[in-house]
Amino acid sequence: xxxxxxxxxxxxxxxxxxxxxxxxxxxxxxxxxxxxxxxxxxxxxxxxxxxxxxxxxxxxxxxxxxxxxxxxxxxxxxxxxxxxxxxxxxxxxxxxxxxxxxxxxxxxxxxxxxxxxxxxxxxxxxxxxxxxxxxxxxxxxxxxxxxxxxxxxxxxxxxxxxxxxxxxxxxxxxxxxxxxxxxxxxxxxxxxxxxxxxxxxxxxxxxxxxxxxxxxxxxxxxxxxxxxxxxxxxxxxxxxxxxxxxxxxxxxxx
Amino acid sequence: xxxxxxxxxxxxxxxxxxxxxxxxxxxxxxxxxxxxxxxxxxxxxxxxxxxxxxxxxxxxxxxxxxxxxxxxxxxxxxxxxxxxxxxxxxxxxxxxxxxxxxxxxxxxxxxxxxxxxxxxxxxxxxxxxxxxxxxxxxxxxxxxxxxxxxxxxxxxxxxxxxxxxxxxxxxxxxxxxxxxxxxxxxxx
Numbered sequence: 001x002x003x004x005x006x007x008x009x010x011x012x013x014x015x016x017x018x019x020x021x022x023x024x025x026x027x028x029x030x031x032x033x034x035x036x037x038x039x040x041x042x043x044x045x046x047x048x049x050x051x052x053x054x055x056x057x058x059x060x061x062x063x064x065x066x067x068x069x070x071x072x073x074x075x076x077x078x079x080x081x082x083x084x085x086x087x088x089x090x091x092x093x094x095x096x097x098x099x100x101x102x103x104x105x106x107x108x109x110x111x112x113x114x115x116x117x118x119x120x121x122x123x124x125x126x127x128x129x130x131x132x133x134x135x136x137x138x139x140x141x142x143x144x145x146x147x148x149x150x151x152x153x154x155x156x157x158x159x160x161x162x163x164x165x166x167x168x169x170x171x172x173x174x175x176x177x178x179x180x181x182x183x184x185x186x187x188x189x190x191x192x193x194x195x196x197x198x199x200x201x202x203x204x205x206x207x208x209x210x211x212x213x214x215x216x217x218x219x220x221x222x223x224x225x226x227x228x229x230x231x232x233x234x235x236x237x238x239x240x241x242x243x244x245x246x247x248x249x250x251x252x253x254x
Numbered sequence: 255x256x257x258x259x260x261x262x263x264x265x266x267x268x269x270x271x272x273x274x275x276x277x278x279x280x281x282x283x284x285x286x287x288x289x290x291x292x293x294x295x296x297x298x299x300x301x302x303x304x305x306x307x308x309x310x311x312x313x314x315x316x317x318x319x320x321x322x323x324x325x326x327x328x329x330x331x332x333x334x335x336x337x338x339x340x341x342x343x344x345x346x347x348x349x350x351x352x353x354x355x356x357x358x359x360x361x362x363x364x365x366x367x368x369x370x371x372x373x374x375x376x377x378x379x380x381x382x383x384x385x386x387x388x389x390x391x392x393x394x395x396x397x398x399x400x401x402x403x404x405x406x407x408x409x410x411x412x413x414x415x416x417x418x419x420x421x422x423x424x425x426x427x428x429x430x431x432x433x434x435x436x437x438x439x440x441x442x
Contacts, residue, residue: 012365094363104349108347115336119319119331143382
């Protein structure tokens with residue numbers, strides 16, 4: 001039976017297996033492994049010229065199928081028969097679970113989608129229009145913060161190396177430095193904190209210090225909207241700041 | 255405040271993202287109990303008067319949105335540049351929506367394929383967020399869906415999704431073969 005199958009149409013080996021099981025009218029709880037493995041390997045063979053990245057996952061499943069097949073072929077010794085699990089059990093479980101999420105994906109796909117099926121009022125987007133937006137910040141995720149830092153690192157021109165001077169930077173110092181700056185201005189943008197004249201190490205230590213300050217609840221970090229400026233705001237009072245003492249040991253940066 | 259209903263309407267109209275009852279209560283300095291019936295009445299008015307848009311409750315807030323049956327016309331306004339999600343993206347979102355907090359390894363085990371690229375795209379689109387780190391060796395990151403995910407699919411909260419049991423996979427009848435239709439999942 002010739003099956004014309006394009007692997008691009010399948011989101012992965014589980015998807016392909018499900019398709020084979022269905023098109024061969026098999027009961028998913030009682031997969032005819034020998035037959036399915038043969039079919040599966042045929043398809044893999046057809047895709048010799050395929051991108052190895054995608055192929056790798058399909059090959060892994062092929063190995064898995066062959067392994068199950070070999071276990072099924074082994075004579076079962078009488079003593080262990082009780083606790084021996086059906087070698088297909090894990091695969092069946094994965095297939096059922098995958099099938100379920102595939103259905104959920106189909107369900108999500110048909111929901112009315114924003115900007116595809118339904119549209120909200122559109123606003124012009126601006127980075128710096130609001131002066132006072134107390135309490136209006138969106139919650140800023142760790143990913144956005146790390147992403148912003150990554151952009152700063154990328155914006156930094158490559159360093160030219162010459163003389164090597166060992167310079168030790170302490171997170172402690174940078175915490176104090178940032179806290180001091182903030183105590184004068186109360187609010188600083190991410191870009192102000194990470195000025196591009198800092199060297200790579202200084203940028204990293206500044207980032208660590210910023211995270212520590214958030215952890216110590218001395219500052220908060222917020223952002224007005226996706227992709228807009230990130231702000232650092234001082235939350236602790238001047239008095240709390242003056243009592244700020246950091247135990248280097250406790251920070252554990254060595 | 256005699257113009258409370260109008261004010262509420264104005265706030266919802268002018269807000270860039272769905273505006274929550276808490277926020278309206280803060281802005282208008284009115285108790286939530288007083289605002290809730292006002293919003294309900296507004297919702298009903300838009301329903302009854304058959305406007306091109308309705309007032310919907312989504313992602314923990316309220317927003318005006320056009321009604322879905324006008325999608326083909328409105329797409330013209332957008333010059334048909336509408337976002338489409340790949341199957342990989344939808345599967346990944348589906349798994350994370352139900353399994354959160356989930357690690358990348360768990361997602362990849364369930365999908366059977368590398369999902370790093372698609373997860374990066376979903377993180378960039380703010381549909382996923384990092385919830386923390388799992389307390390197992392390697393401390394892998396834990397992922398969950400974001401507020402924007404709810405906004406995208408018009409969900410009030412995650413409980414708006416059907417329970418996993420409602421998807422038929424564990425029912426052998428539906429899993430068994432159907433040679434005329436190679437993709438029964440589409441019927442759901």
